[in-house]
Amino acid sequence: MSKLEHHGTYTPTSGVGKWIDARMPLPRLMYDSFVAYPVPRNLNYAYTFGGILSIFLVIQIVTGIVLAMHYVPDATKAFDSVEHIMRDVNSGWLMRYMHQNGAHFFFLAVYLHIFRGLYYGSYKAPRELLWILGCIIYLLMMATAFMGYVLPWGQMSFWGATVITGFFTAFPVIGVPIQELLLGGFAVGDPTLNRFFSLHYLLPFMIAGVVILHVWALHVTGQTNPTGIEVKSKTDTVPFTPYATIKDAFALILFLALYAYFVFYMPNFLGHADNYIPADPMVTPAHIVPEWYFLPFYAILRAITFDIGPITAKLGGVIAMFSAVLVLFVVPWLDTSKVRSAVYRPWYKLAFWLFVINSVFLGWLGSQPAEGVYVALAQLSTAIYFGFFLIVMPVLGLVEKPRRLPNSITEAVLERSAKTGGGSPQLGDATASADKS
Amino acid sequence: MSDANSDDDWPPQIERRDFLFVSTGMMAAVGTAVAVWPFIDAMNPSADVQALATTEVDLEPIAAGQRITVIWRSQPVFIERRTPEQVAQAKADDDSPDLIDPATDASRVKSEEWLVVVGVCTHLGCVPLGQREGDERGEWGGWFCPCHGSHYDTSGRIRRGPAPRNLVVPPYELRDDGTVLIG
Amino acid sequence: MKNLVVKLGAAAIAATVMATGAWAASAYPKNKPREQDWSFAGPFGMYDQAQLQRGLKIYAENCSACHALSRVNFRNLADLGYSDEQIKAFAANYEVEDGPDDFGDMFFRPATAADAFPSPFPNKEAARAANGGAYPPDLSLIAKARAPIRGFPAFVIDPFRNYAENGPDYIYSLLTGYKDEVPEDVSVPEGLWYNPYFASGTALAMAPPLFEGMHEFDDGTEATVSNMAKDVAAFLMWTAEPHMDERKQLGFRVMVFLLIFAALLYLSKKQVWARVEH
Numbered sequence: 001m002s003k004l005e006h007h008g009t010y011t012p013t014s015g016v017g018k019w020i021d022a023r024m025p026l027p028r029l030m031y032d033s034f035v036a037y038p039v040p041r042n043l044n045y046a047y048t049f050g051g052i053l054s055i056f057l058v059i060q061i062v063t064g065i066v067l068a069m070h071y072v073p074d075a076t077k078a079f080d081s082v083e084h085i086m087r088d089v090n091s092g093w094l095m096r097y098m099h100q101n102g103a104h105f106f107f108l109a110v111y112l113h114i115f116r117g118l119y120y121g122s123y124k125a126p127r128e129l130l131w132i133l134g135c136i137i138y139l140l141m142m143a144t145a146f147m148g149y150v151l152p153w154g155q156m157s158f159w160g161a162t163v164i165t166g167f168f169t170a171f172p173v174i175g176v177p178i179q180e181l182l183l184g185g186f187a188v189g190d191p192t193l194n195r196f197f198s199l200h201y202l203l204p205f206m207i208a209g210v211v212i213l214h215v216w217a218l219h220v221t222g223q224t225n226p227t228g229i230e231v232k233s234k235t236d237t238v239p240f241t242p243y244a245t246i247k248d249a250f251a252l253i254l255f256l257a258l259y260a261y262f263v264f265y266m267p268n269f270l271g272h273a274d275n276y277i278p279a280d281p282m283v284t285p286a287h288i289v290p291e292w293y294f295l296p297f298y299a300i301l302r303a304i305t306f307d308i309g310p311i312t313a314k315l316g317g318v319i320a321m322f323s324a325v326l327v328l329f330v331v332p333w334l335d336t337s338k339v340r341s342a343v344y345r346p347w348y349k350l351a352f353w354l355f356v357i358n359s360v361f362l363g364w365l366g367s368q369p370a371e372g373v374y375v376a377l378a379q380l381s382t383a384i385y386f387g388f389f390l391i392v393m394p395v396l397g398l399v400e401k402p403r404r405l406p407n408s409i410t411e412a413v414l415e416r417s418a419k420t421g422g423g424s425p426q427l428g429d430a431t432a433s434a435d436k437s
Numbered sequence: 438m439s440d441a442n443s444d445d446d447w448p449p450q451i452e453r454r455d456f457l458f459v460s461t462g463m464m465a466a467v468g469t470a471v472a473v474w475p476f477i478d479a480m481n482p483s484a485d486v487q488a489l490a491t492t493e494v495d496l497e498p499i500a501a502g503q504r505i506t507v508i509w510r511s512q513p514v515f516i517e518r519r520t521p522e523q524v525a526q527a528k529a530d531d532d533s534p535d536l537i538d539p540a541t542d543a544s545r546v547k548s549e550e551w552l553v554v555v556g557v558c559t560h561l562g563c564v565p566l567g568q569r570e571g572d573e574r575g576e577w578g579g580w581f582c583p584c585h586g587s588h589y590d591t592s593g594r595i596r597r598g599p600a601p602r603n604l605v606v607p608p609y610e611l612r613d614d615g616t617v618l619i620g
Numbered sequence: 621m622k623n624l625v626v627k628l629g630a631a632a633i634a635a636t637v638m639a640t641g642a643w644a645a646s647a648y649p650k651n652k653p654r655e656q657d658w659s660f661a662g663p664f665g666m667y668d669q670a671q672l673q674r675g676l677k678i679y680a681e682n683c684s685a686c687h688a689l690s691r692v693n694f695r696n697l698a699d700l701g702y703s704d705e706q707i708k709a710f711a712a713n714y715e716v717e718d719g720p721d722d723f724g725d726m727f728f729r730p731a732t733a734a735d736a737f738p739s740p741f742p743n744k745e746a747a748r749a750a751n752g753g754a755y756p757p758d759l760s761l762i763a764k765a766r767a768p769i770r771g772f773p774a775f776v777i778d779p780f781r782n783y784a785e786n787g788p789d790y791i792y793s794l795l796t797g798y799k800d801e802v803p804e805d806v807s808v809p810e811g812l813w814y815n816p817y818f819a820s821g822t823a824l825a826m827a828p829p830l831f832e833g834m835h836e837f838d839d840g841t842e843a844t845v846s847n848m849a850k851d852v853a854a855f856l857m858w859t860a861e862p863h864m865d866e867r868k869q870l871g872f873r874v875m876v877f878l879l880i881f882a883a884l885l886y887l888s889k890k891q892v893w894a895r896v897e898h
Contacts, residue, residue: 091475264871
């Protein structure tokens with residue numbers, strides 16, 4: 001690992017720079033972390049979502065702060081205040097649509113980020129803590145998104161809050177007191193709205209804090225890469241700036257273009273029409289459906305329709321749903337494979353794609369009514385979901401025969417470019433390049 | 438191929454394309470700068486606030502010597518139907534050397550009888566006393582700001598104290614039907 | 621390996637799209653809304669002011685008897701091309717409650733540009749009582765609040781054709797969709813009107829509100845039920861989304877910027893990576 005050490009190349013030139021460096025070397029930390037920091041040279045675009053996610057956290061926080069300047073967390077005024085933002089506040093509609101669609105794209109990016117980690121085995125030693133910190137961020141995101149969804153106080157907001165806090169009543173004895181504690185009353189109401197607003201404002205900053213830990217852990221172990229082989233020499237890597245920066249920036253702008261398309265041209269496509277009806281505690285909408293990013297878990301919740309011994313179906317569903325998220329935390333220990341990346345694991349690769357398809361399918365089931373054939377399908381799909389983590393991951397690692405691994409990242413890169421007819425034609429040897437410049 | 442690279446000359450020099458890099462950088466800078474505006478603009482007064490920027494008041498019921506307070510743009514506006522004595526006093530002081538912000542009484546009213554001023558002290562924004570019976574009116578019989586002791590006269594001019602300017606005359610229009618439209 | 625990105629992306633988009641769109645196993649509306657041509661459809665579509673003015677007339681003279689429009693202020697009518705004087709005069713036709721006055725009493729005064737459209741009923745209960753138990757909803761947001769689920773596969777295709785008009789399509793279809801002949805398998809409760817386009821049942825309490833020739837339009841538009849339904853649906857889209865024109869105009873500039881920026885970044889990225897096999 002010693003060859004990895006590009007660190008310490010920061011040399012302040014100005015007097016002010018030296019003065020600061022001697023007292024609090026923040027610029028040095030930034031330089032070492034985001035300029036000189038060596039990243040594997042073979043990272044593909046699946047590795048750009050970390051950067052994209054951090055930008056989306058910023059977008060959500062900044063638009064959120066502006067929205068909070070106009071929003072009123074009061075059951076009688078919340079809906080009106082959101083409409084006031086949409087109609088009368090300068091650029092208010094833009095802030096609101098950016099925030100609302102930003103949540104969707106935040107989750108889209110986080111799912112791609114998680115799937116990338118599962119595909120390339122990013123969670124394996126020595127990156128278990130990095131992975132767990134990521135799981136914590138994901139949990140916090142879910143809590144934040146749920147509470148944020150309640151704030152506009154539309155029909156879906158209100159009934160979503162009712163249903164989700166209702167999960168807790170599944171637990172015997174302590175369930176109802178917990179729900180009342182969460183709601184601040186016997187049903188969703190003004191106290192609920194106020195505390196959700198408070199927490200919705202707080203949690204993003206907690207996410208930002210865990211993100212810093214996540215990045216810290218990342219910079220200790222270094223990135224994984226598509227080969228899953230650790231960095232061995234300096235030529236396996238390139239400095240973060242400009243190589244990764246420019247690639248991340250390009251991917252970010254493409255992702256932002258997709259996001260902007262929805263913000264400006266289809267801002268309500270991902271939302272629910274019912275949430276434009278003010279909350280009415282006396283009338284439940286015909287279909288209560290969570291936002292798409294919760295649908296797979298919603299399907300798992302509803303798949304448990306039978307009692308398991310002393311565990312009622314209701315409690316079983318809640319346990320299954322929470323387990324579906326919590327199982328991610330132990331993935332580093334469930335996967336027994338010595339090889340990291342799915343690229344060299346044909347069977348795991350197949351299992352992975354089936355898992356992805358199954359997750360999408362679960363999402364679709366979550367959007368269907370919980371009756372008839374959908375229940376059986378959801379049960380099957382739920383079994384596959386847990387089977388992937390609890391059976392496939394441990395067993396496959398023991399029985400699968402991985403493909404031959406290259407000796408180094410550099411070798412893998414060159415092998416591949418030789419196979420595909422050699423990358424860029426202007427590539428000369430090092431001397432020639434040096435001459436040119 | 439690049440495996441000829443040793444650690445020392447890695448990574449290879451990037452061939453400079455200044456025009457490309459500079460224009461990309463400019464795009465980033467301009468984009469960021471422009472994107473900041475909506476966030477700032479969102480803090481400006483919103484359309485509903487702007488829409489309430491005029492206030493109409495019926496002057497009929499106000500007796501001579503009576504002062505009323507109306508709300509315009511969420512701020513108090515003092516309207517006074519001045520007595521001839523008050524007008525005379527205001528005019529007599531037009532050339533007084535103690536005017537901090539010299540202005541003639543005529544330049545501050547549209548009709549001698551009616552004085553319309555924003556009831557906000559030009560020092561630090563307190564509301565001066567003098568609107569209600571029994572209020573302290575200051576040495577010049579106008580208004581007195583209790584925060585830091587500014588005295589205003591019957592034309593709303595600052596005469597003594599820390600305030601730098603006379604009470605502001607809002608844009609208004611006295612209409613034939615006996616109403617005033619402020620704003 | 622770059623395939624992974626494409627595959628993951630495709631899977632994720634499919635997930636998003638299927639998941640949100642496809643839950644419509646709902647029985648209503650029985651008939652899907654019929655798609656209409658709207659001036660405001662598509663990325664460059666803008667409101668047609670003349671159409672919105674006709675829609676306003678229909679709302680003001682018919683719908684407003686039962687339906688509130690409480691999130692729209694008279695000043696907003698400037699978007700429809702009216703001058704300040706016209707708006708003032710129009711607002712003055714309405715009485716709004718104000719107060720309390722110096723004696724503590726509420727009083728009525730003519731509305732000003734800053735006021736919202738006054739509601740026909742003081743509260744929900746009064747509205748229900750006057751309408752046989754059915755609450756005529758506030759129409760301000762109705763074009764966004766009644767957007768029937770598109771279902772699969774329309775839902776997947778919609779983003780590609782930029783279809784976002786299911787609200788006004790629904791309103792149009794409902795207003796023109798009353799049927800005198802009720803199919804045998806449908807029972808219509810007494811006092812309700814059969815309409816297969818209705819989102820929450822077979823029949824609704826609102827009688828067919830539009831009749832041929834009930835209005836005369838200054839611009840000579842023929843007052844057919846279809847024309848009027850379309851005009852009022854467009855008007856309600858505007859009341860629900862008054863900043864749509866502004867949104868699409870800004871959107872165009874943002875998209876152009878992002879695409880040029882992306883192209884430049886791509887070229888820069890190629891340049892930076894030119895000598896590094898990856």
